[in-house]
Amino acid sequence: MNIQVVRPRELGEAERTRWRELQKADPSLDNPFLSVEFAVAMDRLRDYVRVAVISDAGGIAGFFPYERHSFGIGKPLGGFLTTCHGLIATPDLRLDAKALLRACKLSVFDFDxxxxxxxxxxxxxxxVRPAPIMDFTSGFDAWIDQVKSNSPKNLKTVRYKERKLGREQGELRFEWASADPEVLRTLLTWKSDQYRRTGRVDRFAQPWIVELTDMMHAERTSDFAGVLTMLYAGDVPVAGHFGLRTATTLVGWFPAYDTEFGRYSPGIVHHLQMAEAAANDGLHMVDMGKGGKEYKDWLKSGTLYVSEGRISRPSATAAVHWVGRTPLNKARTIVMDRPSLYKAADRVLKGFGRVRTSMQQQESSNGVAKEPTGAR
Structure with missing residues (x-):
């Protein structure tokens, strides 16, 4: 077995074609975050992106995209931005994981x-954690029947709010795969506001993430594309989503809505309409990702599984990394596992967001300069 480490941009067309062949041959790899197009885009923006090309006597058997940070710390490609990672390889490929780390010049590799x-x-x-999906392989009607079975009250309430939104704010219109960059700007503005309002770090304060989103929005091939959707009431955008797709799977990434219309639950209304549009466009599923919001439980009609773990080679770097990361990872798992703790943590973060917003408003009204974007 031979392992050669290169930059994704250095892959030739034959290697990229092989990557796509391996991905299509294994249903468990049907995720756009595992696509060669995503790896190449990340490489354009981040110097630490690498891919291990794994070959045997028969040719290329697999690809392992990853990030190599200082001191040999390895992270999944895209890190906190992505919801799936792994080996793009023949299903039976089994490597010595520590030998793979050695070839990649990594001391440790954390995955979640x-x-x-x-x-x-x-x-x-x-x-091993469940990741809920909307499964359309039996058609949209079968999926909506499952949603109704999961929670008839929730579906009835959302359909009522959907009609009310159209009646009071203007006829509803759903746009699938918008190519308009201004629509994307609107969505990302909402998302930044949501991050700040709920006490989270604003990902779009980092210019490279905005650039990555723009690059993904411009991708439009049969195997890989960015999909921007938007729900309008009259001519006014009220809720949207930007995600990535393969030929058959759409992954949830950046959903957001205009809080002015919050009483209508526009985000869930949008998701129902997005599901119908996705099914009509030939998609087999929407992967909603593990953990998080309660709405996933009643929109789901199937489950995928992702795992958490850690590989390390004996070194001082690996020991220090373990001390710094393991307690945090365990705490996060405990919180995500228990709805009561998740809600409590969410309330704390939202409270922090309200305080931060109030302080920024006071500084603005008093003529105090705001903290520069991206300041820590």
Missing amino acids: HMVAGQPTFAPFEQD
Whole structure:
């Protein structure tokens, strides 16, 4: 077995074609975050992106995209931005994981959204987590019947708010795969506001993430594309989403809505209409990602599984990394596992967001300069 490490941009057309062949041959790899197009885009923006090309006597058997940070710390490609990572390889490929790390010049590799059960990483899985999906393989009507079965009250309430929104704010119109960059700007503005309002870090304060989103929005091929959707009341945008798709799977990424219309639950109304548009466009599923919001439980009609774990080679770097990361990861898992704790943490973050917003408004009214974007 031979392992060669290169930049994704250095892959030739034959290698990129092989990557796509391997991805299409294994249903568990049907995720745009595992696509070669995403790896190449990340490489254009981040110097630490690499891919291990794994070959045997028969040719290329797999690809392992990753990030190599200082001191040999390895992270999944895209890190906190993505909801799936792993080996793009033949299903039976089993490598010595520590030998793979050695070839990649990594001391440690942490993963939290690994495709569950991959032979190379399975021995290092510490936890396997469910990721709910909207499954359209039996058609949209079958999916909506499942949603109704999950919670008839929720569906009835959302359909009522949907009619009310159209009646009071203007006829509803849903746009699938908008190419308009101004529509994307509107969505990202809402999302930044949501991050700040709920006490989270605003990802779009980092220019490279905005640039990545723009690059993904411009991608439009049959195997990989950015999909921007928007729900309008009359001519006014009220809720939208930007995600990535393969030929058959759309991954949830950046949903957001205009809080002025919050009483109509426009985000959920949008999701129902997005599901119908996705099914009509030939998609088999929408992957909503693990953890998070309660709405996923009643919109789901199936489940995928991703794993969490850690691989390390003996080194001082690996020891320091373990001390810094493991307690935090365990605490996060405990919170995500317990709805009562998740709600409590969410309330605390929202309270912090309100205080931060209030302080910024006071500084603005008093003529105090705002903190520069991206300041820590």
